[in-house]
Amino acid sequence: MINANLHTDRPTFVTHLECSLTGETYAADQLHGLSAAGRPLLVRYDLPAAGAALSRDALEARPTDLWRWRELLPVRRTASIVSLGEIETPLVPIPRSGGAQVLVKDEGRLPTGSFKARGLVMAVAMARELDVARIAMPTNGNAGAALAAYASRCGIEAIVLAPEETPEINVREIAAQGARVWRVNGQIDDCGAIVARGAAEGRWFDFSTLKEPYRIEGKKTMGLELAAQFGWELPDAIFYPTGGGTGLIGMWKAFDELEALGWIGPKRPRMYAVQASGCAPIVRAFEAGEEHAERWEDAATVAAGIRVPRAVGDFLILRAVRASGGRALAVGDPAILAAVDAAARKDGLLLCPEGGATLAAYHQAVKDGFVDPDERTVLFNCATGLKYPMPEAPQWLDRHGEIDLSRL
Numbered sequence: 001m002i003n004a005n006l007h008t009d010r011p012t013f014v015t016h017l018e019c020s021l022t023g024e025t026y027a028a029d030q031l032h033g034l035s036a037a038g039r040p041l042l043v044r045y046d047l048p049a050a051g052a053a054l055s056r057d058a059l060e061a062r063p064t065d066l067w068r069w070r071e072l073l074p075v076r077r078t079a080s081i082v083s084l085g086e087i088e089t090p091l092v093p094i095p096r097s098g099g100a101q102v103l104v105k106d107e108g109r110l111p112t113g114s115f116k117a118r119g120l121v122m123a124v125a126m127a128r129e130l131d132v133a134r135i136a137m138p139t140n141g142n143a144g145a146a147l148a149a150y151a152s153r154c155g156i157e158a159i160v161l162a163p164e165e166t167p168e169i170n171v172r173e174i175a176a177q178g179a180r181v182w183r184v185n186g187q188i189d190d191c192g193a194i195v196a197r198g199a200a201e202g203r204w205f206d207f208s209t210l211k212e213p214y215r216i217e218g219k220k221t222m223g224l225e226l227a228a229q230f231g232w233e234l235p236d237a238i239f240y241p242t243g244g245g246t247g248l249i250g251m252w253k254a255f256d257e258l259e260a261l262g263w264i265g266p267k268r269p270r271m272y273a274v275q276a277s278g279c280a281p282i283v284r285a286f287e288a289g290e291e292h293a294e295r296w297e298d299a300a301t302v303a304a305g306i307r308v309p310r311a312v313g314d315f316l317i318l319r320a321v322r323a324s325g326g327r328a329l330a331v332g333d334p335a336i337l338a339a340v341d342a343a344a345r346k347d348g349l350l351l352c353p354e355g356g357a358t359l360a361a362y363h364q365a366v367k368d369g370f371v372d373p374d375e376r377t378v379l380f381n382c383a384t385g386l387k388y389p390m391p392e393a394p395q396w397l398d399r400h401g402e403i404d405l406s407r408l
């Protein structure tokens with residue numbers, strides 16, 4: 001049994017959906033993609049009613065998994081929930097490679113080994129609730145794996161398109177978990193265009209990042225968890241590896257909802273959107289003072305999860321970063337790989353390259369005076385490092401020969 005919360009129907013408090021650009025409202029309990037303005041839809045709740053139904057003390061008495069937040073999530077029917085054990089992820093100190101005040105939120109412990117599980121568990125549950133039979137999605141790897149797992153588990157068909165440079169292990173895990181996966185000679189937005197074409201023909205439902213409203217709600221639980229883990233006072237700075245930006249947008253939304261409930265005060269962390277210098281459209285827009293980001297041509301980085309040339313929620317990322325007093329920062333692949341190496345060797349924590357990017361950006365931000373080493377800082381490691389290529393370890397011993405034990 002995963003969580004007793006799952007076995008009782010609880011009221012949910014969704015009132016409607018809202019266009020993130022225009023504020024236009026849409027009915028809950030219906031299938032929606034983007035708004036009429038072509039922008040992400042945000043789920044809105046009756047927060048006073050949710051607060052009356054669930055106190056902070058009652059929340060704290062529940063098991064600590066993702067479903068403890070049920071009153072702040074969109075799923076209405078318990079029978080819609082499809083779970084693989086979405087635990088609360090730990091905050092791991094990395095004093096030697098990071099600093100005394102640096103904690104890594106290690107999302108690699110989630111089902112399918114990445115935080116894409118948070119978004120997809122919610123989106124698939126809602127697809128199930130709204131009777132979707134077939135889903136298609138572009139992915140750089142981890143999202144497709146999470147979709148495959150949850151869709152297979154509840155009998156929804158999944159078609160996944162991955163850019164040619166997607167790590168082989170991701171393509172294989174998607175296939176192994178029962179989705180139909182195809183490599184495409186292009187970037188993730190090229191894959192997305194094919195998915196959109198099929199969706200327009202009514203072949204499947206389009207699950208691209210932020211093109212359906214519920215992945216944000218799943219990713220929002222990172223912000224809810226952080227608040228609870230920090231004793232209802234948020235950290236000073238958050239470094240988030242930013243591709244589509246779902247998690248950054250979701251956490252920012254979570255903080256507002258928690259403040260509306262009266263569970264936290266107005267203090268917010270400074271949000272640092274971290275990108276790779278080989279694909280940094282949000283950083284370029286941030287530095288130019290733009291509200292939207294132009295597509296990044298010839299995107300290339302070892303950090304596949306943040307190789308996203310164009311984000312449909314660009315303005316939401318930029319608004320949150322600016323409102324928080326944070327920044328968008330780019331780091332190069334050599335710095336990313338050096339950070340992965342340092343965290344593993346000095347602190348025993350194997351980061352994914354995207355997680356390494358946040359550590360590299362943190363050091364750069366300290367050097368540039370944006371962050372003080374005394375400030376409480378959270379870095380997001382969004383997938384297990386075990387899914388990524390590691391440096392060779394080629395040494396052999398011949399057990400029949402002479403072995404100089406002093407050299408081992």
Ligand SMILES: *Cc1c(COP(=O)(O)O)cnc(C)c1O
Pocket residue numbers: 114116142143209241242243244245246247248305306352354355382383
């Ligand atoms: C998807 C992904 C990201 C980027 O997440 P977004 O919320 O889409 O910006 C970062 N790291 C890893 C490992 C990912 O899989």
